[in-house]
Amino acid sequence: MKTAQEYVESIRRLKVNAFAQGKKIETPADHPLIRPSLNAVAMTYELAHDPACQHLTTATSHLTGRRINRFTNIHRDNSDLVNKVKMQRLLGQKTGTCFQRCVGMDAINAMESTTFEIDQSRGTCYHQRFKEFLKYIQDNDLVCDGAMTDPKGDRGKRPSQQADPDLFLRVVKEKPDGIVVRGAKCHQTGALNSHEILVMPTMAMKPEDADYAVSFAVPSDTPGILYILGRQASDTRKMEGGTIDVGNVRFGGQECLVIFEDVFVPWERVFLFRETEFAGTLVERFAGYHRQSYGGCKVGVGDVLIGAIANLMDYQGISNASHARDKLVEMIHLNETLYACGLACSTEGKATASGTYLIDLLLANICKLNVTRFPYEIARLAEDLAGGLMVTLPSEADLRNPATGPYMEKYLQGVCGTATECRLRMLRLVENITIGAAAVAYRTESMHGAGPPQAMKVVIGRQADLDHKKGLAKTLAGIES
Ligand code: SF4
Ligand code: FE
Numbered sequence: 001m002k003t004a005q006e007y008v009e010s011i012r013r014l015k016v017n018a019f020a021q022g023k024k025i026e027t028p029a030d031h032p033l034i035r036p037s038l039n040a041v042a043m044t045y046e047l048a049h050d051p052a053c054q055h056l057t058t059a060t061s062h063l064t065g066r067r068i069n070r071f072t073n074i075h076r077d078n079s080d081l082v083n084k085v086k087m088q089r090l091l092g093q094k095t096g097t098c099f100q101r102c103v104g105m106d107a108i109n110a111m112e113s114t115t116f117e118i119d120q121s122r123g124t125c126y127h128q129r130f131k132e133f134l135k136y137i138q139d140n141d142l143v144c145d146g147a148m149t150d151p152k153g154d155r156g157k158r159p160s161q162q163a164d165p166d167l168f169l170r171v172v173k174e175k176p177d178g179i180v181v182r183g184a185k186c187h188q189t190g191a192l193n194s195h196e197i198l199v200m201p202t203m204a205m206k207p208e209d210a211d212y213a214v215s216f217a218v219p220s221d222t223p224g225i226l227y228i229l230g231r232q233a234s235d236t237r238k239m240e241g242g243t244i245d246v247g248n249v250r251f252g253g254q255e256c257l258v259i260f261e262d263v264f265v266p267w268e269r270v271f272l273f274r275e276t277e278f279a280g281t282l283v284e285r286f287a288g289y290h291r292q293s294y295g296g297c298k299v300g301v302g303d304v305l306i307g308a309i310a311n312l313m314d315y316q317g318i319s320n321a322s323h324a325r326d327k328l329v330e331m332i333h334l335n336e337t338l339y340a341c342g343l344a345c346s347t348e349g350k351a352t353a354s355g356t357y358l359i360d361l362l363l364a365n366i367c368k369l370n371v372t373r374f375p376y377e378i379a380r381l382a383e384d385l386a387g388g389l390m391v392t393l394p395s396e397a398d399l400r401n402p403a404t405g406p407y408m409e410k411y412l413q414g415v416c417g418t419a420t421e422c423r424l425r426m427l428r429l430v431e432n433i434t435i436g437a438a439a440v441a442y443r444t445e446s447m448h449g450a451g452p453p454q455a456m457k458v459v460i461g462r463q464a465d466l467d468h469k470k471g472l473a474k475t476l477a478g479i480e481s
Pocket of ligand 1: 097099103189290293441445449
């Protein structure tokens with residue numbers, strides 16, 4: 001397993017074609033807008049070497065029997081699924097943001113079982129190819145960017161009906177040694193902090209969409225791939241050099257728009273090619289795993305937010321106010337409910353045909369549907385308790401300026417004996433998570449990451465077995481069906 005430092009060096013060596021704020025970035029790893037997100041991924045390496053949590057952060061490879069980072073593991077029983085969620089909560093607590101590595105973990109697990117089933121049905125050889133790729137990822141302890149979301153253009157039209165055929169990523173050429181693909185993937189979590197990109201279709205496909213039913217993996221610095229870094233609220237605070245206004249002094253998330261301009265993929269890295277009937281399975285499993293993930297990571301970030309509010313209550317002298325305590329307990333209740341869902345879908349998971357464990361899809365979607373709501377309520381309560389100063393506070397530079405700093409110290413102080421700066425730092429952390437740069441990891445991310453609420457409702461409606469429930473009611477009502 002790589003150390004955090006080895007990981008950072010390995011990313012620094014990549015020759016990616018990346019842009020941020022209108023400029024080409026030569027070494028993303030050292031860019032102030034990107035470095036906090038790299039630090040967050042590095043924590044997934046650091047904790048794998050910490051004896052105190054290795055039972056969560058490492059696993060045993062079912063391919064080689066070697067100890068590996070859990071982010072490269074294939075879940076082989078329910079405890080793997082449970083430990084994944086516990087690890088994600090821990091990392092959310094340690095970073096207070098999105099640590100980005102879960103998309104790849106969720107993608108390899110979805111691919112592992114789906115390629116097995118494609119081969120069983122079609123006599124193809126995707127599973128063996130995929131296992132070779134997986135072994136490479138495990139042996140080298142790599143970060144995979146799981147890439148699913150296409151731009152989609154006109155939402156009312158299928159991929160093959162779009163005016164511009166590239167609005168869903170597609171195969172544009174088939175060659176003896178591989179394929180050429182073109183298109184884009186949006187909202188790519190941690191793309192510039194990844195060694196590999198594992199591409200999947202964005203939705204179920206029909207036979208006429210065969211060119212769009214493609215899955216493959218390529219190194220992240222493959223020629224033809226272009227990265228455009230996404231903006232975040234208040235992101236340029238990361239370039240100011242201070243440590244207060246950023247809210248989170250070390251960590252941040254990252255999302256990119258990733259363009260594939262005629263990228264060549266050798267056959268040994270192609271895991272789905274025109275088998276349209278399996279695109280839906282792949283999407284459902286990846287989305288299911290990622291909806292489970294939110295029952296861990298969002299809870300960990302929620303823990304940080306709750307802790308920040310509890311500190312502010314101390315600093316501001318409202319720790320014993322019953323209404324404030326009640327709101328804090330409400331935040332805890334909502335946060336732990338999300339965790340309960342993440343654990344429930346894991347303990348109820350079952351083996352797929354390949355032996356890999358899949359979460360209970362109904363419960364995983366319930367988990368994520370709650371995540372589209374509860375963090376908003378938690379954030380609302382946090383803003384209520386934090387007070388308006390969170391959004392009217394002068395800058396760190398004003399605090400440091402002798403002409404203004406002493407007035408800020410005097411008039412923004414809280415409980416006697418508490419340093420004003422502590423109060424300001426805590427307010428900035430709450431701002432960061434609720435409406436600042438970390439909204440990409442908590443607030444808006446809770447709505448759209450792993451799919452918007454309607455996507456969960458579609459699966460819940462399908463998985464709920466309404467006929468069974470109707471039968472129960474008819475039996476008790478004395479109706480023979
Ligand atoms: Fe992991 Fe959560 Fe970030 Fe997704 S949003 S990559 S589950 S930390
Ligand atoms: Fe996400």
